Amino acid sequence: MYDHFTLPEADALQIALSRKLILQPLKRINTIGGADISFNKGSSTMYAGIVILSFPELIVQSYALETYETTFPYQPGYLGFKEVPALLKVWDLIPVKPDVVVLDGNGILHPRRMGVASHFGVLTNQATIGCAKSILYGDNHLPEKSKFSAAEIKSHGETLGYALRTKDNNKPVYVSAGHLITTEQALAVIKKCIGNYRIPEPTRLIHDLVNDFRTGKLKAGFHIKDQPLTLF
DNA sequence: GCGACAG
C-alpha cells in the first residue's frame, strides 16, 4: 500500500492527514483495543493483531490476527507507513469494533502530529491512543519516580502528550491522543489500563498474542476468548 | 552543521 512511497511523499501525506485530526472528548468507553505488529528481522511478512478487552474490567473478549506483506522500512517519524496497512487488514476481521484502540507508538506526539496511532485513527475514523515505550519528539521532561506520576511533553509551548510512570523507579511510557480523544483523556484511560507491568494491558497482551502468532502457536482469524456455552 | 531518532 505504501511500499512505493518516497519520504517526501510520505511527509506530504502525513501533513494532509493531520488536517483531518479531531481531538475531542470521547463519550463512553465500554471496550478498549490493543494493536501491535511483530515480524522476523529482515522479513517482509508482518504479523498484525488487535485484541479487545472490556473496560474498565480489562477482561479479554476477543482478538484478531492476520499477516500482511510490506517492504516499507522502519524510519523514525514514519512508523505508520510500515504498520498501518497491516493493521487495517486485521481491523477488517473484527465484527464489532472497540470504542478506542491503543497502539504501540505515538499519536500527535510527533513532528507532524501524525504518529502511527493518529494515522490509523484517521484512516479508520476510530478513537485511538498512542503509548510509546521511548521518546520520539518533544521536550523529554521526566516525571517523579513514583507510580502514576506524569510530566507534560511539550513542543513550542504546546502540550502534545505525557511521560507517565507506570511503575515505581521504572522508565516512563509516552502517552498522546491519536484521534477522536483528548490528550488528558488519553492519559486518564491509559492510567486505568495499568496492571502489574510497565506496559498497559491492551498493548502488552496483543504484543504477546502477535508473537505467538509469528512463532506459529496461534493462527490467523478472529477468535473469541472463553466463549461461554449458551444453553436453551 | 551536528545529533536524535516510536517500532
Added chain:
DNA sequence: ATCTTGTCGC
C-alpha cells in the same frame, strides 16, 4: 522490531 543469560535493584 528481533536475537539472547545472567544479573542488578526495588
